Amino acid sequence: MHSEIKTVSLSSLDPNPMRMTRRYPFNEDKIAALRQSIRDVGLWEGIIVRKDGARYQTAFGHHRVEASRKELGRDARIPVIVRDLTDEQMLQFMGRENLEDYNADFLVMLEAWEAAAAFARQDAEKTEDIEVARLLGWLRHEPTSKSGHRSNDTAQACSDAAKLIAGGYMKREQLAGLAVKSVRELCGRIVAQHEMIDRMAKSTNRPKQEAETAKRHSAKGGQRVAKDVRAGRIAPRDIRGAVDVQGYKASKDKKSPLFAVFAKALADQVEKVCKHDNIAEKFNEIKRALNVLTESEDVELVKMLAVRCEAAADRFEGWQRTFTNPKTKVVKLKEIGR
Helix, strand or coil: CCEEEEEEEEEEEHHHHCCCCCCCCCHHHHHHHHHHHHHHHCCCCCCEEEEEEEEEEEEEEEHHHHHHHHHCCCCCEEEEEECCCHHHHHHHHHHHHHHHHCCHHHHHHHHHHHHHHHCCCCCCCCCCCHHHHHHHCCCCCCCCCCCCECHHHHHHHHHHHHHHHHCCCCCHHHHHHCHHHHHHHHHHHHHHHHHHHHHHHHCCCCHHHHHHHHHHHHHHHHHHHHHHHHHHCCCHHHHHHHHHHHHHHHHCCCCCHHHHHHHHHHHHHHHHHHHHHHHHHHHHHHHHHHHCCCHHHHHHHHHHHHHHHHHHHHHHHHHHHHHHHHCCCCCHHHHHCC
């Protein structure tokens, strides 16, 4: 690839045409840090551009360009690396730059994903997510896959969010202010619920409209969770469970396919706690230490564990009795003794 270093005026630099710079402003903290770096050591040659007539389009280094304009003035001249870049390469630079500069801001990452997906669809009616992720460089090593790679968390979050937005289940602004990790948990869980609803509706011959209604309820619950996450009321580790609960609460028809999805998810959680959760591993570590405990405080803590286990057992036993005969009607307390 031919490239050369040129000194050009900042006023001749335009942004990457793939970017939506008006919708997604610069990261001001990064701008401030770059301005300080320019004052301390000058501007390094890290800005990559391509020629566009008498002007230049920035492929990589938008924050450096903006920091230079604020620190040196719009007409200052700076060194840039000029390359012959295709539209595809401009998009690839955009994906890598966004991952570096905006990884905490999900909507900017989604912008890159949607641009890459639209570009990929120019040559194919249907594009696999892995191809879009590869275009952006959003991959991670996966030896067990055919290609040796799989989509990283950012790509998966964008893919799930794009599906929900395209289906009308989620609005773009409802994901504003959320970190990539939170969106991956949130949208990933909603998409998983929708897939389970479709499978269960098909296996039980439920009407398509009934399944669609259940999916709308699931999404509505997810929208509530997104709001609570943004407000700091739900931690990222609790998002999936909250989506399950809020989705089911949003359903006015408790006999919809969403009930089966909700109940199965709860059953899987109970099984995990009983068999596969790391709590069991911690209990085993305590068990191995029982014969060597000498401090009275340690012995008392083990006894406290026994008390906690008894309380948990009583609690689960009550639910076990409730669910053993699900067809048995619940008798109201005021009716007892009549």
